[in-house]
Amino acid sequence: MESTVKNKKLPLPYIRYIIDAIIVLGISLGTDFLGRLIGPSEIGFYCNDRSIRYKYQEERLGNGFLAFYSLIPNFILVFIVETYRILRIDGIEEFSKYEVGRSKAQRIFVRVATIYGYHTASIAAVGFICNTVKYPLGILRPHFLDICRPNIGYDHCNTTELITDYHCTSGLTGQIREARLSFFSAHACLCIGSATFAVIYLQDRLYGCLYSDVILLLIQSAYFCSSLAVACTRILDHYHHPYDVIVGALVGIVVVTICKPPKMSVDFKAAYAALVQGLQNQTRLPSYMQSDDDFDDACSLQVGWSREQSCNYVTTHYDNCEGGGYLPWTQIIYCQPTELTEVLLLLVSIFWLLQLFILLAVSADEFLSTNITTIADKFGISQSVAGVTLVAFGNGAPDIFSAIASAVSDESPKAGLAIGQLLGGGMFITTIVVPVVIFIAPIQMDPIPTLRNLGFYVVALLWLGMILFLRNTLMIWQSVGFLFIYIVYALTVVSGRMLLRLQKWREAKDAMFVRPSTGHPNRRESHPNTISGTLANLERSNTIKPAASSESSMYSRAEDDALPCQDVSLQGIALDFFNRLNCINVEEFKNASIYLKIFQIFQFPWMILLTLSTPLAQPPWCKALTSLHVVVSPLFLLFAFQLFDSDIFGIQFPLWAMSLILSGILLAFVLLFTKVNQEPKYYKLIACCCGFVVSVGWVYVVAAEVVSAVQMLGVLSHLSPEILGVTILGWTNSIGDLVADSSLARQGYSHMALAAAFGGPLFNLLIGFGLSFTIALLQGKTVEIDVDIEKIFMYGFMCISVVGSLTILVLSRFRTHKFYAMLLFCVYFLFMVALILAETVFRGS
Known part of the structure; x- marks a missing residue:
C-alpha cells in the first residue's frame, strides 16, 4: 500500500x-x-x-x-x-x-x-x-x-x-x-x-x-x-x-x-547554537578527522592542582609540555618552591623571549642575509634565480626556522604552532602590511607578477586545505607537494625573467637596424616589472629592515676600509681584533633616536657573540678573528644541531674531539701560511660559505628556543598553539616586514613593497611547511594535524584574504584603492574576533 x-x-x-x-x-x-x-x-x-x-x-x-x-x-x-x-x-x-x-x-x-x-x-x-x-x-x-x-x-x-x-x-x-x-x-x-x-x-x-x-x-x-x-x-x-x-x-x-x-x-538562531555546540564538541567532523584522544599531544594541566602535582606532570610529559629548546622553561616555571620565585622566573622568561627575538632578527639580517648575497655574487648566480631562492630564504629565515624548530626539535612535532605561525604571519602581511603600503602610496600594480604570486598562493592554500580536511596524519608526499609547488613557482619566475630579457634583446637588435647607434650603451630598466626584478632590488637593499639598517649595522664602517690591518705588531693585531668586536659607532649612537639606542644596547652582546662565531666575507681580512672562527664555528655547529656528544660510526669517539683535531690542523694552516696584512686568495668565498652554514645554525638554535618559550607561555595561559603562532610568533616575525615595506613605499618603491608582501608569505608557507615536516617525516616521526575550530578559521580567512585580493585586483584592473585597503583591515579585524571567539565561546573556556 x-x-x-x-x-x-x-x-x-x-x-x-x-x-x-x-x-x-x-x-x-x-x-x-x-x-x-x-x-x-x-x-x-x-x-x-x-x-x-x-x-x-x-x-x-x-x-x-x-x-x-x-x-x-x-x-x-x-x-x-x-x-x-x-x-x-x-x-x-x-x-x-x-x-x-x-x-x-x-x-x-x-x-x-x-x-x-x-x-x-x-x-x-x-x-x-x-x-x-x-x-x-x-x-x-x-x-x-x-x-x-x-x-x-x-x-x-x-x-x-x-x-x-x-x-x-x-x-x-x-x-x-x-x-x-x-x-x-x-x-x-x-x-x-x-x-x-x-x-x-x-x-x-x-x-x-x-x-x-x-x-x-x-x-x-x-x-x-x-x-x-x-x-x-x-x-x-x-x-x-x-x-x-x-x-x-x-x-x-x-x-x-x-x-x-x-x-x-x-x-x-537555533542553527547558530547547534553550530557552536558542534564546534565545541567536534561531533560533526568525520571520524577520520578526529584523533583517538584529543589530549594525547597536549599539555593538559588542570586548574586546582598543587605545585607538586603540576611539577610532576610537566616532568613526566616533557615532550608535550616543552617546545624542544635547550632550556626546559615549563619545568623551570612549575617546579619552583614558592610562588614569588615562579613569578620572578616568569618575568625573566618574558625578558629572555624579547632578547631571543632581537637575536633572531640580528642573526638573520646581519649575518645570514649578508652571507647569502655574497654567495650569489661570488658564484655568479643571476638575480632572478637568487631572488626566489637565496634572498627569499634569507628574508624568510625567522618564519622558516621557527616552523622547522616546531617540527624537528621535539619528538612530538608542534604542527598547530607551525600552521598558526605561517598562516598568522601570512594574514598579518596580506591584510595589514599590504593596506598600509596602499595607504602610503596607491599604485597601478603589474598584472603578470601579481597574478602569478596570488595564483600560486591559491594553489598552495588548496593543497593545504586538502591536507587539513583529508586526514589527520600527514604523509610524506603531502609535505613534498609544497616543495614541488615551490620548484614550479621558481621555474616560472626564472623563465619569465629569461623571456623578458630575450624580448628586450630582440627589440634592441631590431632597433639597431632602424636607427643609428648613439654611442651610448643600453641601460637596464630601473624599476622592475616582475617579482624577480623586485627581489633583485630587495637583494641590493637588504639592509632596510630595522635589524640591518645602516644606523645599526655592524659593518657599515668596516666596508670603508679597503685593506686589512697593516700594523703587523702584536698591539696592532689586538687593536684590529677588538675594533671588529666594537659594533657601536659613537657618533652614530649620539645622533640616534632613543629607541634605536635602546635597541643597539640590547643587541650589543649578541653582536659580539655572533661575530666571534660566524665568519663574514664583507669586512676586510682579520687573521686573529679567522683563527678563532676555525675553532669556535665547528663546535657551535655540533651544539646547534645536538651532535656534540655523538659518536662517529659507532666508535666511542665523540664528534667534539674530532672537531678539535680538525680545527687544530686548520688553525695551524692559518697561522703558518697566511699573513696579517694580506688577504688570502679564496678567503671571501670560503668565509661566505662557512658563514652561511653557521648562520643557519644560529637561526635554528634561536628559533628552537623561541618555540620553547612560546610553548611555556601557552601552557601557563592555557592558549592553543594556533593562537600563539598567530599572535606572538606571527606578529614578531612580521613586524620587520611592516617596517621594511612601509619604508619602501615612502621612498617610492611601492611596486617592490607589494610584490614582497605577496611573494614573501607564499615562500614561507611553501618552504616553511614543506621543508620542516618533510624533515620530521624523514626522521621517522608521526605528524598529527587535528582539525579544530582555530585551524578552520585561520584557513578560511586566509583563503578569503588571498582570493578576495585576487578578485578585487582583477576587477579593479590592478589599481589599488584605499577602499580595498579598508576591506583588508576589516578582514583582519574579523579574523582576530573569530579567533577570540574560538578560544572562548567555541571551546567553552
Whole structure:
C-alpha cells in the first residue's frame, strides 16, 4: 500500500505555473519599459559637490553580467543540491512522477522548477522596487558632471547654491539618462539578493546533511563574499555612491527573505547554537578527522592542582609540555618552591623571549642575509634565480626556522604552532602590511607578477586545505607537494625573467637596424616589472629592515676600509681584533633616536657573540678573528644541531674531539701560511660559505628556543598553539616586514613593497611547511594535524584574504584603492574576533 502511494501519479498545475511566469516577466519588463519611457527626474546639483565630479570609466561588470550572475549560478546550485538529496538523503523512491496532461515529469524537475521559480519571482520583485525608486528620485551618479558637462558649474564653480537651471552640453543622451539613476544600486540589490537566497536555500536543504556544518558555513560565506565583491565594483567604477550599494544590499536581503518559498523555514538562531555546540564538541567532523584522544599531544594541566602535582606532570610529559629548546622553561616555571620565585622566573622568561627575538632578527639580517648575497655574487648566480631562492630564504629565515624548530626539535612535532605561525604571519602581511603600503602610496600594480604570486598562493592554500580536511596524519608526499609547488613557482619566475630579457634583446637588435647607434650603451630598466626584478632590488637593499639598517649595522664602517690591518705588531693585531668586536659607532649612537639606542644596547652582546662565531666575507681580512672562527664555528655547529656528544660510526669517539683535531690542523694552516696584512686568495668565498652554514645554525638554535618559550607561555595561559603562532610568533616575525615595506613605499618603491608582501608569505608557507615536516617525516616521526575550530578559521580567512585580493585586483584592473585597503583591515579585524571567539565561546573556556 505504501509503495502504491509513493508511485502515485500527481497532476501538475502547469497552467498556473505558466501564468505565474508571464506575470513575473511582465512586471519585470513592464516597469523597466515604463521607466525608460518616462525618464528619470532631472534634479539640480551643487557644483562644489565632489561626490559627483569623478571621471567616467567603463563599467567592469555590466548588465549582461548582472543578469547572468543573478540567475544562472543559483539555477546550477539548486539542481546540484536537489540531485545530491536524491542520491544521498531522500532516495529515488521519494521522487514519484507527475502527470502533465498525458505526459510524465520526474519530480526532481518539478522541485527544481518550483524552487527556482520563487527565486526568479524574488529577483523580479527586486527589479520592480529598484526601478520604482530609481526613476522618480533621479539621484546623480558619481560621474554625472563628467558625462553631462553642464553649461553652468562644470569648469568654474563660483556659487554654493543649488543649480537647477542648466542643460547638458556633452550630447550623450543615453548616458546622461543613466547618470541620473544612482540610488539605489541594482547590482548590489540583485547580487546580494541572489546570495541571500542561496544562503537561505543551503541552510534549509543541506544543514545537518554534510560531514561538517562548518563546510556549509564556508560555502555560504564564499557565495556572499563574491556577491559583495561584485557590488563593490560599482563604487570602484564610479557608478554608485557607497550608500547606494549599502541600501541596495539591504533591500535585496529584505525582499528575498520575504519572497522565499513558504515551506523553506530557517531558524538561524537555533542553527547558530547547534553550530557552536558542534564546534565545541567536534561531533560533526568525520571520524577520520578526529584523533583517538584529543589530549594525547597536549599539555593538559588542570586548574586546582598543587605545585607538586603540576611539577610532576610537566616532568613526566616533557615532550608535550616543552617546545624542544635547550632550556626546559615549563619545568623551570612549575617546579619552583614558592610562588614569588615562579613569578620572578616568569618575568625573566618574558625578558629572555624579547632578547631571543632581537637575536633572531640580528642573526638573520646581519649575518645570514649578508652571507647569502655574497654567495650569489661570488658564484655568479643571476638575480632572478637568487631572488626566489637565496634572498627569499634569507628574508624568510625567522618564519622558516621557527616552523622547522616546531617540527624537528621535539619528538612530538608542534604542527598547530607551525600552521598558526605561517598562516598568522601570512594574514598579518596580506591584510595589514599590504593596506598600509596602499595607504602610503596607491599604485597601478603589474598584472603578470601579481597574478602569478596570488595564483600560486591559491594553489598552495588548496593543497593545504586538502591536507587539513583529508586526514589527520600527514604523509610524506603531502609535505613534498609544497616543495614541488615551490620548484614550479621558481621555474616560472626564472623563465619569465629569461623571456623578458630575450624580448628586450630582440627589440634592441631590431632597433639597431632602424636607427643609428648613439654611442651610448643600453641601460637596464630601473624599476622592475616582475617579482624577480623586485627581489633583485630587495637583494641590493637588504639592509632596510630595522635589524640591518645602516644606523645599526655592524659593518657599515668596516666596508670603508679597503685593506686589512697593516700594523703587523702584536698591539696592532689586538687593536684590529677588538675594533671588529666594537659594533657601536659613537657618533652614530649620539645622533640616534632613543629607541634605536635602546635597541643597539640590547643587541650589543649578541653582536659580539655572533661575530666571534660566524665568519663574514664583507669586512676586510682579520687573521686573529679567522683563527678563532676555525675553532669556535665547528663546535657551535655540533651544539646547534645536538651532535656534540655523538659518536662517529659507532666508535666511542665523540664528534667534539674530532672537531678539535680538525680545527687544530686548520688553525695551524692559518697561522703558518697566511699573513696579517694580506688577504688570502679564496678567503671571501670560503668565509661566505662557512658563514652561511653557521648562520643557519644560529637561526635554528634561536628559533628552537623561541618555540620553547612560546610553548611555556601557552601552557601557563592555557592558549592553543594556533593562537600563539598567530599572535606572538606571527606578529614578531612580521613586524620587520611592516617596517621594511612601509619604508619602501615612502621612498617610492611601492611596486617592490607589494610584490614582497605577496611573494614573501607564499615562500614561507611553501618552504616553511614543506621543508620542516618533510624533515620530521624523514626522521621517522608521526605528524598529527587535528582539525579544530582555530585551524578552520585561520584557513578560511586566509583563503578569503588571498582570493578576495585576487578578485578585487582583477576587477579593479590592478589599481589599488584605499577602499580595498579598508576591506583588508576589516578582514583582519574579523579574523582576530573569530579567533577570540574560538578560544572562548567555541571551546567553552
